[in-house]
Amino acid sequence: MVKVAPSVLSANFAELKKDLDMIKACGADWIHYDVMDGHFVPNISFGYSILKDISKVTDMYLDVHLMISHPMKYVDEFIKAGASLITFHVEAMANETSTRELIQHIQNQGIHVGLSIKPTTQVDEIEKYLDDVDLVLVMSVEPGFGGQSFQHQAIDKIRKLHSLKNGRHFIIEVDGGINAETGLLCKEAGVDVLVAGSYVFQADNCQKAIDSLK
Numbered sequence: 001m002v003k004v005a006p007s008v009l010s011a012n013f014a015e016l017k018k019d020l021d022m023i024k025a026c027g028a029d030w031i032h033y034d035v036m037d038g039h040f041v042p043n044i045s046f047g048y049s050i051l052k053d054i055s056k057v058t059d060m061y062l063d064v065h066l067m068i069s070h071p072m073k074y075v076d077e078f079i080k081a082g083a084s085l086i087t088f089h090v091e092a093m094a095n096e097t098s099t100r101e102l103i104q105h106i107q108n109q110g111i112h113v114g115l116s117i118k119p120t121t122q123v124d125e126i127e128k129y130l131d132d133v134d135l136v137l138v139m140s141v142e143p144g145f146g147g148q149s150f151q152h153q154a155i156d157k158i159r160k161l162h163s164l165k166n167g168r169h170f171i172i173e174v175d176g177g178i179n180a181e182t183g184l185l186c187k188e189a190g191v192d193v194l195v196a197g198s199y200v201f202q203a204d205n206c207q208k209a210i211d212s213l214k
């Protein structure tokens with residue numbers, strides 16, 4: 001069954017613990033934690049100190065999505081803060097060598113590593129890393145903001161990644177504009193994890209929202 005990872009970007013930060021408990025009770029599998037630096041994307045969210053506090057009050061799997069330039073500079077802080085998985089963007093990396101080094105560096109710390117592609121980046125550009133990563137994150141909106149509409153070219157990318165699994169161990173996650181309808185299209189294409197921010201947090205009944213995604 002598909003996993004659901006609500007994005008805390010859409011939570012009420014003044015009531016964060018309450019919202020984390022709520023999504024857990026509603027059946028969420030992971031917590032998706034969106035880090036934005038105002039440079040790689042035109043928005044600023046939060047850094048590792050809030051992750052550290054979250055990790056103290058939850059036992060849920062912490063799925064950290066870094067939308068930042070120079071991820072190598074900051075990953076150790078996110079690992080120390082309790083990340084279970086760190087996903088960085090291939091577009092933030094200077095070249096193949098630094099991308100491979102960062103994948104290895106994160107895995108050497110004993111946590112999972114993911115690689116993400118923006119809507120305009122093709123699967124071909126990351127095919128060479130598929131033997132090494134634990135997860136590929138397909139962005140179905142331009143990274144930077146919650147509440148945007150799903151971009152359908154993500155479906156073909158998910159289908160292509162699914163066909164490239166071939167015994168490899170990576171799983172496929174999609175992020176941006178996910179609701180019951182777009183989530184179903186992604187599941188039919190072979191996705192493993194659905195990230196959903198506004199659809200879960202703005203729902204009157206988050207259990208129904210998460211059930212509808214599963």
Ligand SMILES: O=C(CO)[C@H](O)[C@H](O)COP(=O)(O)O
Nearest residue numbers: 143144146147176177197198
């Ligand atoms: O990475 C992200 C934005 O860059 C968020 O995870 C994503 O947008 C979730 O929000 P929504 O489900 O409301 O689209």
Ligand SMILES: [Fe+2]
Nearest residue numbers: 034065175195
């Ligand atoms: Fe995200």
